[in-house]
Amino acid sequence: MNMKLDLNRLSLETSPYLLQHANNPVDWYPWGEEAFNKAKAENKLVLVSIGYSSCHWCHVMEHEAFSNPEATEYMNTHFVNIKVDREERPDVDQIYMNAVQIINRSGGWPLNCFALPNGKPVFGGTYFSTSNWLNVLKSLIDAWQKDPNRIIEVADELANSIVGTEIIRFRNLPETISNINLKDYSSRLKKLFDTRNGGIKGAPKFPMPGLLDFLLNYSFHSNDKEISDFVTLTLDKIGQGGIYDHLGGGFARYSVDENWLIPHFEKMLYDNAQLISIYSKAYRLNKNEHYKDIVSDTVNFLVNEMRSVQGGFYSAYDADSEGKEGTYYTWTKKEVEDLLNNDAELFSVAYGVTAAGNFDGTNVLNRCASKEHLKCLFSIDCTTANSKIDKAKQVLLDARKKRTKPGLDDKIIVSWNGLLVSALTEAYISFGDEKYLNTAINSLNYIENYHYKNEKLNRIYCKNKISADALLDDYANLIKAYISVYKVTLDNIWLSKAEKLVETVIQDFYDNESGMFFFAPSNKTDLIARKMDLTDGVITSSGSTMAQNLFEIGSIIGIDKYIDMSKQMLANITASLEHGGPYVFGWAKLMLSLQLPSVHIRFDSIQSRNTLNQIQAKVICPVIFPTLLNNNSKQVISNGQLKVCIGRTCYPSASEPDYFVELINSIRIDS
16 A cells, blocks of 8 residues: 555544544554455454544554554555544454453553454554564564464464453352342452542552442441541542642543542543532532532533533543643643732642642642631631632633643543433432533433434444444443433433333343343444453443343332343352452442332322432432322322332321431441
8 A cells, every 4th residue: 555645544434533543654444344354355464453532642652653654564564454443342442452451461542452354363462662563563474474373373262262251151040149248348348448548549540430339329328437438538539639620620531640649631521420420429428519519510511611512422532732641731830820920829839839840840730728728828718718719710721721622532422421411310419400400301312313323223423423333331321311310300201211222222232041231232243252241440331230220120110020130130240249349339239229128209290309309319329219100000199298118118108308318318238
C-alpha cells in the first residue's frame, strides 16, 4: 500500500477513536470480515489494536509507532492491521484483553494483540515504544516464517485458555446460596480498605462506586459502623481530591496516586453516572451539603457539556488538550494570582495551590483547608470565606473556558446512558428536584427514538448513525433504568418496557445449560469464543446487573420464574464470592437483597407518589418494591393511604411517611 495515503479506511467510520487514526500511514481495517478474509487469503498474521478516544497512552502510541515510517511500512507489508474502539465492541476487547492478561498477567489500553488469520491470539501487550514495537513486529514475522506450526500451537493453547475463563458451564443447586456468609465476605473486604485515604489500598485509585453502594447497603442493615465510616471516609476523600473537578463539576477516571490527588484526567460518562448515584444515596444517611453540591455540579456538567441535541449523553472527554495531559485543568500559582488578585492567597490555601505545584510545575486543585480552618487563618467568618471562594471559582472557570478544550467522544452508548438514568432517579429521590427526573425520562425517550431499528436495539448512536448490536450491558443497564424510573413514577409503561426487554435478553443471550447469560447475542459469529460478563469492576458486571434485574422485576410483578432465574445465577457464582474480593460486589448485593426481607409498598392512587418518594428519601434499602393497585385488585386501601408488607408481615395502612420509614430502617439482615 502507498505510504503517502492521506486517509485510510477508518475515515469512513463514525467512532472518534477510529477517526483519530484515519490519517495514520497504517493500512488500518475496521473489525470485520474484510480484514480476516484478506489475512486468510494472504496467510498473514493479524494485529488487533484496541483503545478508546480519551486514552492518553493510545494517543502516544498513535503519534509514535503508528506514525513512524519504518514501523508502519513493516506493518502494512507483513500484517493485516485492525483498529477497534473498545467502547463500540467490548465483546471483542474482552477476548483479546483476556489473552494479554494470560500472557503478561496484566492488561490495559492501548491493547495490541497479534492473532492468526482465524482470529486466535498468539501474543500481545499494551503500550510499546517505537523501537520495542519494531522488535516485536520483526520477531513475530521471523517466527511465523520459520516455524508457523509452533505459532499455531501457541494460538490453540491460548484460545483454549480464553474459552475456559469468564464462563460458567453448569448449574449449581440453588440451595448453595444459603452457604454464603456476607459477614465473612465483608470481613475479607475490610482487609483491603485504605483506612487513611479511603478506597482500596494502593495506587492507582479507582472510585469503585458499585462497591461503595454494596458497602453502604450492607453496613446500614448490619449495623457495621466500621464499614459505614469507611464509605464516608472514601466519599469525603474523593470529593476533596483532585480526581473531582472543583471548578466545573464531574470526576476523572482515576487517580494515579493513593491520595486521590493527581487524576488521569479523562472524564467518562459511566464514572460520573455511578458517582452521582452513590453520593445521592449517601446523602440520605449523612446530610453533608458537599455531597449535594457534588451531585448538582456533576449533573450540570453532564447536561451542559455532554448532552447531545437529541437528548443522549456522550461518552467521554479526553485527558489531553494541546498535546499534553491535564493542560485544561491545571493552574500555576501566577495564573491564580493574576486572576484573583487579593483573594488569591485565600483560594490557594483552600485548594493547595503553590509555586512549586503538584503536577509538572502546575497545580491540580484539591480541597485541603476547611472553611473553619480558613476562618482562623484569615480572620473572616465562614460565610465570607465561602462567598470569596465561590466567586474565585467562577473567575477561574470563566478563564478556563477560554482554553482549548479536551476532545469529546461523541459516541452515545445505551449502556452508559442507562447508568445515568438510574443515577438521576437516585438524585431525584434524595433531593426532590424534578429536573433530575425529567432528565432521566428524556434520556429514556431519546433511546426509544434513536437506538432502535426494525425493533432491534443498537448500542451506538454517533454522527447521526446507529451501529453495533446491543450487548448484554446495554440491555441490563437499560432494564435497570426502566425499573428505576418506574419506582419513582409508578407509571406501568416503564415496567412494561423492562419486562419486554427481559424477554428479549432471555431469547438472545440466555444459556440453558448454565442458567447464565452470554455477553454477546446468539447472532454474533465473529468471535473466537462466546463469553460471559461476570466480574464486577469500575462498572458492575452485566451478569450481576441482569440477575438483580430479574429479582426486582419478578418481585414487583409477581413472576416467580424471574426470581428463580436470579437465584440460579447467584448459586452458580458462589465459589467466586469466596475469593472474588472487591470484584464480586454486584453478586454480594444480590445476596444481600435475598437475605433481607422484601418491602412491598402498595398504593391506591398515583397521587401517592409523593409519599413514596418521601419514604425513599429517608431509607437505604435495595429491596423496596412499590405497586400501584388497579381497580381489579382484591386488596383494599383507604384513600390516600399506603400498605407495607415486610417479608411475611403486613402492617396496618397509614398515610404518614415517617411510620413506614421507621419500619424499613429497622430491617436487619437477620430479620
